[in-house]
Amino acid sequence: MDNVQLIDDNGKRNDGRGPEDLRPIKIEAGVLNNADGSAYIEWGKNKIIVGVYGPREMHQKHLQKPDRAIVQVNYSMASFSVDERKRPGQGRRELEISKILSEALERSIISNKYPRTSIDVFIEVLEANAGTRCAGLTAASVAMADAGIPMTGLIASCASGKVDGQVVLDLDKLEDNTGDADLPVGYIPLTDEVVLLQMDGHLTPQEFDKAFGLAKNACVEIHQLQRDALTKKYSQDPDEDNGEDQAGEEVVSE
Numbered sequence: 001m002d003n004v005q006l007i008d009d010n011g012k013r014n015d016g017r018g019p020e021d022l023r024p025i026k027i028e029a030g031v032l033n034n035a036d037g038s039a040y041i042e043w044g045k046n047k048i049i050v051g052v053y054g055p056r057e058m059h060q061k062h063l064q065k066p067d068r069a070i071v072q073v074n075y076s077m078a079s080f081s082v083d084e085r086k087r088p089g090q091g092r093r094e095l096e097i098s099k100i101l102s103e104a105l106e107r108s109i110i111s112n113k114y115p116r117t118s119i120d121v122f123i124e125v126l127e128a129n130a131g132t133r134c135a136g137l138t139a140a141s142v143a144m145a146d147a148g149i150p151m152t153g154l155i156a157s158c159a160s161g162k163v164d165g166q167v168v169l170d171l172d173k174l175e176d177n178t179g180d181a182d183l184p185v186g187y188i189p190l191t192d193e194v195v196l197l198q199m200d201g202h203l204t205p206q207e208f209d210k211a212f213g214l215a216k217n218a219c220v221e222i223h224q225l226q227r228d229a230l231t232k233k234y235s236q237d238p239d240e241d242n243g244e245d246q247a248g249e250e251v252v253s254e
């Protein structure tokens, strides 16, 4: 696949984007009735739904933390989410993504408010086209705010990388499969904290700085979409507003 040209002579990528363009992103908050919080995201050809429960008492007592809540993510890709039917059940990749997303989300909550509890986050990937961990994390953060979980700020997430020798933002599946590097970043704009950073492939330190900067700037843009989704939900749905701080204390006061 090395001979695939990913950026044409006019600087356009296979889907018509420029090197620093995001795929189109749509976020909706509060899409499920039976979860405490939820969100749906379409990001390019990715479609992901997230349901959040909690904080609720942790049943496995040995996993309880006496001084704080923990976040348990279950990231799962549907069998029909990819071209060739994915093997059902959670594989090693899904376990790894669940773990790194749990750690990222745990950084964003004010966890000492709910000792001995668990916040359970179910990320269901319905259609996958690369960047699902970033899209899933972005949606999960909105779903946690929708559940009213106190947070220091929303986590926005986006990957950058390198294709055809050029640093680009937000790789799609073809670019992810055949490109030179992929750098997923999770960032809390409000506290200026990086909560997720992974890298596949090779970058020079200069390319890394450029790629990281692109992803971080994109996170600021995505953060605004997250806020818009929450604002839309809570301005449209007065019946469900029972006076409680449903959108998360710190988040609504941003």
Ligand code: ADP
Residues within 6 Å of the ligand: 082, 083, 084, 086, 087, 093, 128, 129, 130, 131, 132, 133, 134, 173, 176
């Ligand atoms: P991310 O989705 O966060 O970019 P990866 O880089 O591991 O995570 O995966 C890139 C893409 O490869 C996924 O979004 C999906 O489209 C595809 N993919 C991942 N796992 C499988 C699988 N088991 N079968 C088919 N395609 C897969």
